[in-house]
Amino acid sequence: MKPLEPASVPGLMMDVDLNIALLLRRMRAIHHGSRVFSRSASRPGGPSRQTTFGAVLDRSERLAAALARLGVQPGDRVGSLAWNTQEHLEIYYAVMGMGAVLHTANPRLHEDQLAYTIDHARDTVLIVEPGFRSRIEGLRHRLPHLRQVVVIGAADQDLAPGEIGFEDLIAQVREPMAPVDVDERAAAALCYTSGTTGNPKGVLYSHRSIVLHALSMAGHDVFRISERDTVLGLVPLFHALGWGLPFVCGLTGADMVLPGPNLAPEAVAELISEHRVTWAGGVPTVWMDLLRVIHERASGSSPVDSSSLQTIVGGGTAVPEALMRAYAALGIDFVQGWGMTEVFPGATMVTPSAMADTDDGWRARTSAGRISPLYEMRAVAADGAELFRDGNTVGELEIRGPMVAGAYLDSDVGADRFHDGWLRTGDVGTIDANGWVRITDRLKDAIKSGGEWISSLDLESALMAHPSVREAAVVGRPDERWGERPAAFVVTDGTVETDELRDHLTGRVAKWWIPDDFRLVESIPRNSTGKFDKKTLREALENPA
Template sequence: MEGLMMNYPLTTNTILEYGNRVFHHKKIITYLPDGTRHEYTFGAMYHRCKKLANALTNKLDINKGDMVGTFAWNHGPHVELYYGVPGIGAICHTINIRLSSHQTEYIINHSEDKVIFVDATLVPLLEKIAPLLETVEHYVLINSPANFKTTLPNTLNYEDLLAEQSENFEWPLLDENDASGMCYTSGTTGLPKGALYSHRATYLHAATIISPNAANFCSQDTALLIVPQFHVMAWGFPYLCLMSGTNMVMPSSNLQPEALIKILEKEKINKANGVPSIWMGIYQAMKKNPPTEKLTLQEYLVGGSALPASLIEAFEKDFGIKGIHAWGMTETSPLGTACRLQSKHEQLSYSEKLKIRAKQGISFPGLELRVIKEDGSLAARDGKSMGELHIKGAWVISSYFKTNNQENFTDDGWFKTGDVCTIDQDGYMEITDRTKDLIKSGGEWISSVALESALMSHPKIREAAVIAVPNKKWAERPLAAIVVADNQDKPSVDNLIEFLSKDFAKYQVPTNYVFISEVPKTSVGKFDKKVLRKQFAEGKLK
């Protein structure tokens, strides 16, 4: 017997309509690449989405199931594409602007993008590969100045395109399981793979992430969306902000610490997101030149890689700003966990609380986590037993786009993340490494993440990345690549060994150290350890 409930599809259109009905007065504020500030309301954005829908169907011949690419920074028109494209039943494919030309060409041809909306400042990146793109019929230029010149074929201007269209558009009735968005992995272990999101998954992800145990967003908030819209749909924030009535501030390409601090000050931001490297830069800039007035920023949500406990503590003690740890993947839409303390933790000391807050946190309702040990057995939830993290749930992919390869999925339907972690009795998950980054020395596992976090708490170190290098006696040993903090002398190897020996067993402490100017980063700001492995192959310390 089925329940007697209405069939009300959970789609991006229902988010858009709700945001317009209830929060039409809330704002989207954009700092364009040239620094110009632009502001308009959710209501104005709603009407532009209707015009966009007409343009897609009438001018660009986009139909249900067609793939529409975006190659753009964070700004109002990009938000419009997040709603206008899936609103007509097409698929919004956000293309990572920081991938190589070869990867970008592959992604566009693999997804079969019919139209690409591209920021004028990014046009040169597409001009290089345009002759190799097999399915693209039109390029629509966003934020392009008058008399803008390009070699891209069949170009249209975004604002001219919308100006020609009516605001009258009736959204089609969509199935909530229809595809709405497409994101590709960053391709760190091969060619990028496509994750095809549904309307239902997008809606449920947004509705869950606004909750108090997650991002904790409401209509009183103003959020700075630093996470790029070209990276996993900006963690879904353009959807959850509209759903919660949170003002959105979009920095486009203004991502230098000083520029972001100015935006934080001017717009009275109280919530923000971003990868750890962004917040490290902001903290260092604020230490160097403290703001004249206390920032209104209350907390920042961090994912992508581990947030060092030392940075959580320093930001809080120096500026009263709280760091909230989260975890997710392209394959999980992306957020899967967040770390907030519970009432049972109130009696703990600050250092004990900090240890918990440095974990990736508890899973959200609608998701399940488990840890599988090397022998295939289920790890105990004791906070000590390590294994590979598996996940399943309402916004986790069931397969990759255009592939029958299910090697990342178990026979009983779980996605194998490749992350190595522990989960404690309260459900707090802590990433100890990626499977490819674990170091096995003399038969014992060593966590590169734990070593990196400890090293970055050293007063003379700005960044640290740890990799495995071959060793005749122990098979592998850890090598630490160190970036010295500004205006600091290089610490001695003996000093670093002594510093780490307080918290690590002797076999875990690196004896090999190299000093570099910067840790190489991936397209999404994570440490790119494959570059370090290549540079220091076979233990040759150059």
């Protein structure tokens, strides 16, 4: 007898769409009392405001109704240009909850790229912090789709023609607009890649992908966030949906701390102490700076109280082992994961069960982690053939799943990133039989010297193990004999001689990996997402000042 096709025997479960409205209704019914603390963008050094998820939802539903009065319909794009504040959280819930699409514009982009993304997204309404008004005024002639600018925290007398105040907009509403049930495959949010090559590319998230990501990340072996946590989200809400934290916290009922624009280490330390933060996420640079402040103030009259902090999740770039060990000495688990705008953060995560203080435990901690639920990954050779999952065979990493982009928005550019139903990540690494991933480099950053590969990430990690090295970035420099040789750009605390750096690397990496060229610099340039801008470093090698 021929087996029945799965579609010919439908299940008898309710057909409920996985959409943002479903998450918001849970927040309203179950977690309305969970707290939201927020620093203001206009007063970044002032005390935090405190409210609840219930109050945030009240205001977001009024904002949704106000946006509908401005003509915003389901599927329309509404842009935000804002920091991590209560208002930005309200914008998240309002726009997605009404069935429109939120484009979180990145204020760190160059003017041309910022204008490109707002125009390409076809934003009809743009909600901005006061500090960004002048930028938008200078770009209005390049934004033909933009009808209305809404300014957060601006008084009536300060508004220009074509602007309306955020609070005035909400105050005009008599009847709030409850979250709307939409098809789970409908677009909900739009983020753009950092645009290191060519224009940024639009990643259009569906409602379904956001809900599934929140469910996946809430697991104990992934973000490990629960109702008992107070979560400090330092990653910008305009970058990869703020790692999905507005939805993970809403789903689990964790309290949420929004820092505003001030990410100086003193401000971060104050927030952790003031709100008894238990979980925090952000790029390694933030945690390097905070660690210095903790050590500097340890013997003074105002030591940093980090006793509540249990877990730090680092992402965006590889976390140096020395940094993780330094926090472990403070009793704080520092874990890392891997992700991309195209796949959400947390596609791989280091799990608690692997974090023993042993050689195997530290090998696990310094990996990218284990593949998270609902994702599949593989390593492939240059011809696209799948490689062995033995933890040793290196290839380009590819990924697929219901939270992975299948194409970029309105663009044929980047079509080569999609291969046989998989997304080519551009990262090079290994996968073992248990799904642990080790990323050895970006495909474009790997250094091939004398026919052999050198991992710039491993070299950077080894350099940052030096007690006086604050940051290190390694790129390939053309070499007539070897094809390429590594060049290291290093930021130090105090005077460090290059011979000392060479001695430090000896025994930590293969001798032929040790760079011939060390550049001691005051700072290393970064791109709009906070990663080392290696394109600029390569240009500095080609065109020395």
